[in-house]
Every structure is written in C-alpha cells, then in structure tokens.
Amino acid sequence: MSEPAATAAAAEPADFIRDIVSADLAAGRHSRIHTRFPPEPNGYLHIGHAKSICLNFGIARQFGGVCNLRMDDTNPTKEDIEYVDSIQADVRWLIGGWADETLGLKPVGARPPMPGAPGTDFHLPAVTGTGPEITGREPFFASDYFDQLHDYAIQLIQKGSAYVCDLSPEDTERLRGSPDRPGTDSPFRNRSVAENLDWFARMRAGEFPDGARTLRAKIDMGSPNIWLRDPLLYRIRHAEHHHTGSRWCIYPLYDFAHCLSDYIEGITHSICTLEFEVHRPLYDWILGQLNLPRALPHQFEFARLNLGYTVMSKRKLHQLVTEGRVTGWDDPRMPTISGLRRRGVPASAVRHFATRIGVTKFSGQTDVAVLEHSIRDELNRTAQRRLAVLRPLKIILTNLGPDDRIECEAVNNPEDPSAGSRRVVLTREVFIEQDDFMEGPPPKYFRLRPDGDVRLKYACIIHCDAVIRDAAGKVTELHCTADLESRSGGANAARKVKGTIHWVSATESVPAEVRLYDRLFTEQEPEKDGRDFKSVLNPRSLETVTARLEASLAAPALGERFQFERLGYFWPDPKTPSGSPTVFLRTLPLKDTWAKETAKI
RNA sequence: UGGCCGAUGGUGUAAUGGUAACACAGGGGCCUUUGGAGCCCUUAUUCAUGGUUCGAAUCCAUGUCGGCCAGCCA
Numbered sequence: 184m185s186e187p188a189a190t191a192a193a194a195e196p197a198d199f200i201r202d203i204v205s206a207d208l209a210a211g212r213h214s215r216i217h218t219r220f221p222p223e224p225n226g227y228l229h230i231g232h233a234k235s236i237c238l239n240f241g242i243a244r245q246f247g248g249v250c251n252l253r254m255d256d257t258n259p260t261k262e263d264i265e266y267v268d269s270i271q272a273d274v275r276w277l278i279g280g281w282a283d284e285t286l287g288l289k290p291v292g293a294r295p296p297m298p299g300a301p302g303t304d305f306h307l308p309a310v311t312g313t314g315p316e317i318t319g320r321e322p323f324f325a326s327d328y329f330d331q332l333h334d335y336a337i338q339l340i341q342k343g344s345a346y347v348c349d350l351s352p353e354d355t356e357r358l359r360g361s362p363d364r365p366g367t368d369s370p371f372r373n374r375s376v377a378e379n380l381d382w383f384a385r386m387r388a389g390e391f392p393d394g395a396r397t398l399r400a401k402i403d404m405g406s407p408n409i410w411l412r413d414p415l416l417y418r419i420r421h422a423e424h425h426h427t428g429s430r431w432c433i434y435p436l437y438d439f440a441h442c443l444s445d446y447i448e449g450i451t452h453s454i455c456t457l458e459f460e461v462h463r464p465l466y467d468w469i470l471g472q473l474n475l476p477r478a479l480p481h482q483f484e485f486a487r488l489n490l491g492y493t494v495m496s497k498r499k500l501h502q503l504v505t506e507g508r509v510t511g512w513d514d515p516r517m518p519t520i521s522g523l524r525r526r527g528v529p530a531s532a533v534r535h536f537a538t539r540i541g542v543t544k545f546s547g548q549t550d551v552a553v554l555e556h557s558i559r560d561e562l563n564r565t566a567q568r569r570l571a572v573l574r575p576l577k578i579i580l581t582n583l584g585p586d587d588r589i590e591c592e593a594v595n596n597p598e599d600p601s602a603g604s605r606r607v608v609l610t611r612e613v614f615i616e617q618d619d620f621m622e623g624p625p626p627k628y629f630r631l632r633p634d635g636d637v638r639l640k641y642a643c644i645i646h647c648d649a650v651i652r653d654a655a656g657k658v659t660e661l662h663c664t665a666d667l668e669s670r671s672g673g674a675n676a677a678r679k680v681k682g683t684i685h686w687v688s689a690t691e692s693v694p695a696e697v698r699l700y701d702r703l704f705t706e707q708e709p710e711k712d713g714r715d716f717k718s719v720l721n722p723r724s725l726e727t728v729t730a731r732l733e734a735s736l737a738a739p740a741l742g743e744r745f746q747f748e749r750l751g752y753f754w755p756d757p758k759t760p761s762g763s764p765t766v767f768l769r770t771l772p773l774k775d776t777w778a779k780e781t782a783k784i
Numbered sequence: 785u786g787g788c789c790g791a792u793g794g795u796g797u798a799a800u801g802g803u804a805a806c807a808c809a810g811g812g813g814c815c816u817u818u819g820g821a822g823c824c825c826u827u828a829u830u831c832a833u834g835g836u837u838c839g840a841a842u843c844c845a846u847g848u849c850g851g852c853c854a855g856c857c858a
Binding site for chain 1: 785786787788789790791794795796797798800807808809816817818819820821822850851852853854855856857858
C-alpha cells in the first residue's frame with residue numbers, strides 16, 4: 184500500500200531542501216506543497232536548469248504537490264516569445280512520463296482579480312492534469328501580475344516604506360556605497376506620501392524618460408547587505424513587452440516581482456540558486472511589509488550545477504550561437520536541454536543524472552563522466568544493436584562466390600531478450616572498420632593483422648591472406664578466407680579467436696552521413712584562471728563521415744535509438760528534412776578500454 | 785580592509801553526538817561472438833588549531849581556503 188511512496192523515496196534521495204519540506208509538512212506549517220520553476224525567457228534552458236526542474240518538480244511529485252511553470256518576464260528589453268515557447272517545450276520533454284501531473288499551468292489568459300477594494304487578496308491558483316483540456320492552458324507569467332504589483336507598490340508608498348527617487352543611475356550607484364562602506368541617504372528619501380503617490384502616478388503615466396526616476400524601498404542605506412540599501416522596485420522603460428504589449432512604461436525589478444509572484448501563486452517553497460542568498464532578507468522584507476492574509480512563501484537556496492568541459496551561462500551560450508561557433512541553441516554539442524534532446528539523450532537519463540548529483544550548498548564542479556554514465560546506463564538497456572562501419576575498409580572473402588548470401592542471426596539487444604533478433608547478410612565483399620586492421624600492431628592488439636584471424640560478429644572467423652595496396656602504398660583492400668564452419672551452429676563454432684569486430688556487407692548495406700560529436704571544449708574548466716572560454720573550443724567537436732550501415736537501417740523511424748556495435752549510441756537527426764536522406768547523430772561513444780590502454784603508452 | 789554562505793577520497797554526495805559510507809573516476813581480476821555490458825576485488829576521505837563531551841565529520845571558538853554580493857539584469 185505504501186509501495187509507491189517508498190519507491191519514489193528510493194528514486195529521489197533526501198536532501199536538505201526535501202528535509203525542510205518534510206519538516207514543514209510535519210509541523211503543519213503547510214498543508215500542501217507548491218513549488219515553481221521561474222526562468223526568464225531570455226535564452227534557452229540548459230542542463231543547469233534541468234537540475235532545478237528535477238528538484239522543483241521532483242519535490243512536487245514526491246509530496247503530492249504542484250510545481251508552477253512561470254515566465255519571470257519583468258525585463259521587456261531582453262525577453263522574447265521564442266524563448267517562452269522553447270522553455271515550455273523543454274520542460275514538457277524533461278518531465279514527460281515522470282511528473283506531468285504536477286505541472287502547474289493556468290487557463291489561457293487567466294490573471295488574478297483586478298485590484299479592487301483595500302485589502303484585496305490576489306491569488307491565481309494552478310490547474311494541473313494531463314487531459315485534452317491541457318490545450319487551453321499556458322504557463323504563468325510574472326507580467327500577468329503587473330496590476331497587482333503596482334497595487335502592492337502603492338500600499339508600500341502609503342505606509343511610508345517606498346519612495347520615488349530622482350537620482351540618476353550614476354548617482355544612485357555612487358550613493359549606494361560599497362561592500363565595505365555604507366551608503367548615503369538619497370535626498371529624495373523623505374518625500375511625503377502624497378508626493379510619492381503623485382510622482383509614482385506620473386511615472387506610470389509616461390511623463391518621464393527612461394532612467395529619470397525610480398521607486399525605491401525605504402530600508403537602510405547603512406546595511407552591510409547591499410540589497411537592503413533602499414533597493415529599486417520599479418524603473419521606467421518605454422519598451423514593448425512580449426506579453427503585455429505597450430500597456431506599461433514602468434516595470435518592476437526582480438526582487439519586488441519575484442516574492443510577490445510567489446505569494447500570488449500560493450507558492451510554499453521558493454527554491455533558487457545560491458547567488459540569491461543575499462537577496463533573501465529583501466524577499467522576506469517586502470512580503471512582511473504588506474498585510475498579506477495567506478501563508479507566506481519562503482526562499483531556499485542550493486548550488487547551481489557546474490559541469491566539466493562546458494560553460495553554463497545563458498550569456499555565454501548565447502555568444503556561441505550568435506557568433507556561429509555552433510549551429511544553434513539546439514546544436515547537439517550544446518549543454519542546452521534542446522541540444523541534449525537533439526543529440527538523442529533520453530530525458531530519463533538527464534533526470535537520473537540530476538538525482539545522482541544531489542542538492543547541497545557547496546559549489547563544486549561535477550565530472551562530465553557522471554552525465555555520460557547516466558546516458559550510457561539508460562541507452563545500454565534500451566537501444567537496439569546494429570552493425571555500422573564508420574570508416575570502411577573493403578575485404579574480399581575469396582572463398583565466397585559473387586552471388587553467395589549467407590544469412591546470419593543477430594541479436595537486437597543482449598540486455599533485453601524480448602527485443603528479438605534480425606538477419607544480416609554476409610557476402611563476398613564486406614566492409615570492416617579501418618581501425619580494425621593493423622600492420623605491425625602493438626602487443627595486445629586483438630583485431631585483424633596480416634596472416635591473422637578475427638571473428639566477424641554474428642558471422643564467422645576470417646583469415647587475412649593478402650594486403651592490397653595502391654600506388655602510394657596505402658592499403659585499399661584485404662583478401663581473406665572465411666571459415667564458414669565457425670558460424671553459430673557450425674563444426675568450428677566454438678573456435679576461439681582474440682578479437683570480434685563489426686562489419687557490413689559491401690553490396691547489401693547503405694551509405695549514410697554520420698555526425699560524430701565530441702566535447703565542445705578541450706579543457707575541463709574552460710574559464711580557469713580567467714581564460715577566455717572561446718580560446719579552448721574543441722576544433723574537432725564535430726566530425727562528419729560517410730558510413731556504411733546494415734540494410735535494416737535504410738529507413739529508420741525517427742526517435743529510435745541504436746547502438747552501433749563497438750562504436751556508440753546513434754539516432755537519426757530529428758531535424759532531417761523530410762524527403763532527404765537520414766543523417767545519423769552520435770549521442771555518445773561506447774567506453775573505449777583500448778583507447779585508454781594505448782593512451783598509457 | 786564589510787556582509788552572507790560553504791569546506792568529507794581524484795570528482796559529486798551520505799552519515800542529523802555513537803564502527804566514515806555510496807556513486808562516478810582510477811587500478812586489478814573473472815566472463816564475453818561488442819576491448820561494450822555484467823560480476824568480483826581494490827586504491828583513496830572528515831581544511832587547521834583549540835574547546836565542550838565517556839564519545840565530534842557533526843556542537844562552540846579562532847584561523848585558513850573557496851563561492852556570492854556594489855545592474856535602473858534575473
């Protein structure tokens with residue numbers, strides 16, 4: 184009976200935030216749990232956001248609560264509808280099949296009640312569920328609360344806790360002081376309530392240009408916490424907003440909008456990253472100033488994800504895109520959610536990764552091997568095996584006739600017997616990987632060599648009789664003899680050879696473009712010691728080859744993932760234009776013990 | 785030279801005053817028609833110094849090192 188709960192608990196180990204949530208529930212501080220994921224729509228989501236998504240939706244899922252998806256869109260000059268759309272797609276993909284039921288949305292166009300009588304409480308509850316009616320829903324938008332936020336600002340002015348300041352941006356900065364030196368009161372700090380109300384109304388009416396005036400909280404210019412030195416609440420921006428159009432020319436700042444957005448949506452636990460820790464006193468101050476009737480949300484901070492061999496900031500990722508270092512936000516080399524998705528990384532692998540790395544307040548750097556292990560772990564269990572040769576070397580099996588077709592049974596997935604098997608055809612001419620033949624090989628090289636033996640997987644053992652070269656001395660083909668009795672079920676089936684390699688028939692295989700992706704950066708810490716991250720971009724992060732694939736791969740279904748045996752995990756590029764030949768992308772190579780062995784020398 | 789927050793094997797985390805453990809990475813072995821997967825073994829850890837305590841990774845003090853904060857960004 185308690186089985187599902189126990190399973191969930193096992194899948195999502197406790198962390199300090201879940202401990203707090205449990206304790207809050209146990210102490211009756213909340214009767215239900217409501218989190219939120221609040222990205223600003225100014226870029227694509229990356230794997231660091233994935234950690235936050237898994238945390239927020241994971242908590243909602245584990246405690247039977249809801250997690251609102253909210254656009255934190257209070258800065259019209261940086262945001263765009265393109266990002267609103269991509270964020271929704273990425274979140275839905277990541278939580279799909281796992282936490283869909285906890286996704287808090289709202290009916291399209293729904294907004295909190297219009298400001299009315301004094302004491303009006305603004306509340307916009309979430310709608311959840313996965314039924315067909317979901318088409319009538321959309322994410323929450325902080326910009327939907329501009330009326331309410333404006334109303335709260337007036338309440339603050341009325342109780343003498345906020346004032347309109349005429350200082351220029353430069354003077355505001357100067358009077359703020361520095362971390363080790365207190366600030367100075369603004370000369371406009373002690374205006375009367377009536378005066379402030381009037382100036383604020385005129386700000387809203389559009390009487391002043393950008394930057395001319397601000398609304399500031401009246402807290403303490405001497406505070407050691409800079410965010411308590413009369414922080415700005417509203418600024419003037421005569422700019423079109425992607426969601427509210429031209430209705431406003433004043434926009435709230437993050438600190439003012441965020442805590443109140445949380446309150447309006449009934450959020451209980453507002454989970455964010457460490458850099459907001461110093462803002463928490465302001466978060467609590469604003470909520471505490473207003474006479475809010477419902478339970479207040481509380482902010483908790485955890486360490487953002489840092490991952491080796493990549494950068495993790497929207498600004499830097501943006502730069503890679505706009506400078507053409509990658510093909511777009513969804514380039515398979517990008518650490519974006521859309522990049523991972525296009526590369527073929529399953530959402531479950533990303534989630535698994537997120538739970539493995541844990542949640543703490545320590546900012547360290549996670550080894551990319553942990554991510555790669557999560558991906559391989561998932562794909563090893565689920566991907567169908569296929570034979571493909573990336574860099575073909577032709578072999579003539581001289582004891583086979585030109586019309587001989589030897590059908591061999593190939594297992595689809597040794598990890599999953601129910602995946603069944605298929606037939607691959609051995610013919611007189613086959614391709615093997617160039618790397619799988621070597622003249623004068625080093626010790627412990629198990630593959631084909633002159634006068635050596637190797638097994639063609641699922642087929643038979645072959646012996647290399649002759650090496651054919653072109654005028655330049657380059658090996659162009661091999662002449663081999665096939666021991667057909669070494670096939671499965673044959674008299675020599677039990678014959679042992681050191682190596683088994685993959686292959687395809689030269690006449691019954693198809694050519695295809697395959698893109699081999701590698702890490703985007705050559706350094707584990709691209710920005711170590713202040714280095715420019717673009718100076719350590721990996722010049723070989725993408726290599727394109729024309730491979731030969733076994734015939735069954737001629738028309739693959741989009742979305743199907745494969746392991747090309749001994750090579751790695753691949754899938755058809757979901758962006759292949761319809762009608763054009765399938766391009767395969769490498770999600771991740773297999774672990775390569777031989778490469779590690781040779782690297783030691 | 786201000787404030788806030790941190791510090792446990794190489795990396796990330798657990799142990800919530802009572803035997804320091806897990807995963808990844810590394811090393812060795814077994815097995816193998818994937819040098820994959822799997823299985824077994826193994827190396828390696830509490831920042832420092834004091835204090836409290838029968839007992840400290842855990843509590844306290846001081847120090848050291850690291851992260852964050854001076855956008856009309858979020």
